[in-house]
Amino acid sequence: MSTILLFMGIGTQELIFIALIVLLLFGGKKIPELMKGLGKGVKSFKDGMNGVEESLKDNTPTEDTKK
Secondary structure (H helix, E strand, O other), rough: OOOOEEOOOEEHHHHHHHHHHHHHHHHHHHHHHHHHHHHHHHHHHHHHHHHEEEEEEEEOHHHHHHH
């Protein structure tokens, strides 16, 4: 069976290896804090993108305003 490609050609074995390296570098207690910070960053980015999309929708001319 071929390796399952998850993200940019990274397979299961590579992900396990990366997880072990992260665990060794940061330790078990720091990882939840890092993931929490990463989650907050992603949420902030999504909120910002939604705000930009809403402002673009508000500024687009409609059929009534074109006349």
